[in-house]
Amino acid sequence: MWPNEVIGEIRRRGIATIAGNHDLKVLNLNTTPESLSEQGKKYAYHIIDEGGRDYLKTLPAHIKLEFQLGNSKLNVVLAHGSTRKVDEYILVDTDEQYVIEMMDEAGADILFVGHSHKPYHRIINNGGLQKHVINTGSVGKPKDGDPRGCYVILTLEENSSVKESVSIKVEFRRISYDVEKAATAIENSLLPSEFADMLRDAF
Structure with a gap:
């Protein structure tokens, strides 16, 4: 409902950001006066201003971070859907070998994904080593039955009691916000009213 405000705040704070499947909708978007007054789920894309669209077009598909803790090195990769496709669902029960x-x-030891909007932390044992897959959930459109926003704090610490080992802590945090205000704003806009119910029900 407020895409320009969200983009503006991300840019103001200098938050590192990756492209999601909805961000890519602006790549070949043709906005006309008619599209700005036409009801439908594409309405939110059309109200993004030119500066916001230019910014979304610059977002990377992935971010890779390398951490060196003592004698251990960990690679953390952030993707929206998966490292292969922006709209691929990597769920808690996705085939382990895949x-x-x-x-x-x-090259990921820890992989952060989204897209399904369902938070989880999955640990996969791979030849004596552990791989971690973390879905961060969603701040504005949860689909796990909890209408609060969800985000993740990852803490990496050197574990001195075990040689070449790192302690990995994943904490899911929930934040309350005025869901009804957001839902009502949707109902008073050209967006489909079903989007408001999705916020209220968190599905």
């Missing part, structure tokens, strides 16, 4: 192959391909 996930391992994808993470090896991306």
Whole structure:
């Protein structure tokens, strides 16, 4: 409902950001006066201003971070859907071997994904080593039955009691916001009213 405000705040704070499947909708979007007054789920894309569209077009598909803790090195990769496709669902029960192959391909020890909007932390044992897959959930459109926003804090610490080992802590945090205000704003806009119910019900 407020895409320009969200983009503006991300840019103001200098938050590192990756492209999601909805961000890519602006790539070949043709906005006309008619599209700005036409009801439908594409309405939110059309109200994004030119500066916001230019910014979305610059977002990377992935972010890769390398951490060195003592004698251990960990690679953390952030993707929207998966490292292969922006709209691929990597769920808590996605085939284990498929996930391992994808993470090896991306050089990821820890993989953050989204897209399903369902938070989880999955640990996969791979030849004596552990791989971690973390879905961060969603701040504005949860689909796990909890209408609060969800985000993740990852803490990495050197574990001195075990040689070449790192302690990994994943904390899911929930934040309350005025869901009804957001839902009502949707109902008073040209967006489909079903989007308001999705916020209220978190599905």
